[in-house]
Amino acid sequence: MAEPRVAIAYDCFFPINSGGGERVYRRIAELFTEQGSEVDYVTRGQWDGAAPQATFSVIPVWRGAIYDGTGTRTPTSAVKFAVALFRHFRAQRGAYDLVIVSALPVLNVFAVQLALAGSKAFVVTDWLEVWGWRQWRAYSGALMGTVASMLQFLAIRLGDLHTVNSDFTGSRIRGYRQRATPVTLGLVDLVGTARDATTKRGDEPYLIFIGRHIADKRLIDLLPALREARTQISNLRLVIVGSGPESAAVAARVTDLGLDDAVSLVGRVSDDDLHSLLAGAHALVNPSRREGFGLVVAEAAAVATPSVVVAGSDNAAAELVHNGINGVVATSVQAPELAAAIVTVVNAGEPLRESTQAWFVTERTASGLSRSIDRILDAYRSAKTR
Known part of the structure; x- marks a missing residue:
């Protein structure tokens, strides 16, 4: 079976954004590329001129700020990016075999799933976190928090495979969808071996x-x-x-x-x-x-x-x-x-x-991301042969 054509959908991109999620998604794109897949990283434009250099294609579909003054993601930006994702994947319905979409924010999942409904694309929803209702309310307020909690509940029931960053997030996924078999991504190898690591330290702690x-x-x-x-x-x-x-x-x-x-x-x-x-x-x-x-x-x-x-x-x-x-x-x-x-x-x-x-x-x-990619590919190939 030929290597799948892959898309990754997330509104941030490393190294312009330096969080852990950005590093994970970029490394996933690199690993798929190394295995012979053509990869599009579908994201938010945050640069002037040419897209950042990468071993894969970087496709900006929307440009705008995503955080308010307190560092909280804004609902407006989530909606605008989701609409841009929908338009892109709707226009490219036959272009991808495997799509990995970040569930942060959760509207991404609905946009991609709706755009690809009826297509043969294998959709992987990646969950950096799964929150309870009270946490959503504390983060976004009573109304928006309740809406976000309901959307999360529905989104977990979409997609062909879930990936998570931790075992406890995997347990929460199974709490919402009992038959789910989420893949816990092995992320420790995102960190390279230090060139001069030593256990010695100075006298001033x-x-x-x-x-x-x-x-x-x-x-x-x-x-x-x-x-x-x-x-x-x-x-x-x-x-x-x-x-x-x-x-x-x-x-x-x-x-x-x-x-x-x-x-x-x-x-x-x-x-x-x-x-x-x-x-x-x-x-x-x-x-x-x-x-x-x-x-x-x-x-x-x-x-x-x-x-x-x-x-x-x-x-x-x-x-x-x-x-x-x-x-x-x-x-x-x-x-x-x-x-x-x-x-x-x-x-x-x-x-x-x-x-x-x-x-x-x-x-x-023992906990390598490349092994996780193999598990995703196994699930994709198994689905294709049914």
Whole structure:
């Protein structure tokens, strides 16, 4: 059987957008290309002139902003991109054998499924996250949250195959669609082996936070925990990488807590600087309440830096961290609990960094995205031979 013609539909594109989802979809496109497929990455235009260079075709179908001032996706942008997807796939009904569509936002699924209804295309819906009704209401308000929750319920019942980034998201898919057999994507190998990874660290311990400064990341909640941890490790510092709608509030909170000398807000940095900062840290701290995967945990482990994450029903990053092996899962984001986890990791020293590095090497071999692509292709070929 010939290699399928593939399309990937998502409104962000790496490296213009630097999140984990963008990296996953780009790598999927590259892997299909390496296996001999023609691939179109159908996305949002965010550049002037020629499309970004890639080993596959990058097709912009709509141009516009997708976030409001607080970093929340806007319903208007979701509708406009979905309409653009519908038009593209309707016009290209016979062009694709296999379509992978991101369910973020969920309207993408309806647009692609409607456009391809009656065609022979095999549709894979990829779920970075699956939220409960209360979480949708908290994120989008009572009305829009209820509508989004209902749309999610319906969208899960569409498509020929589901892919997910974590086992708990797969469990939620099966809760909505009992006969679903979602493929959990192996993502650790998105992180390359570090060129100069070492378990040695400097005498001045510091933590590192990497991510957008938005409410769900709970960066502000990390600051009281840092102050409490410093009562036991007096010279402990924090380096904050990234920016976002909460950056000003974070800076103000740093001053309020008297942490100006202990916290560095460095904004966005180059890849080389980020590598150096991460490789020198005594711990990555990611107090986020929700992560679809938590790729930054793997990036930290690649340079022997253990992680501190916070347990939560929507935090897949907690699945990656094993207490005493590659970090610690804090029981809550409250300062005493988060500080205790931080102190445990920092005081564990080099033995924990050695086991973190060993964990990464094992996981990178065992949990590869290329194997997940093979499973998707197996499902596609099985469907074609029925």
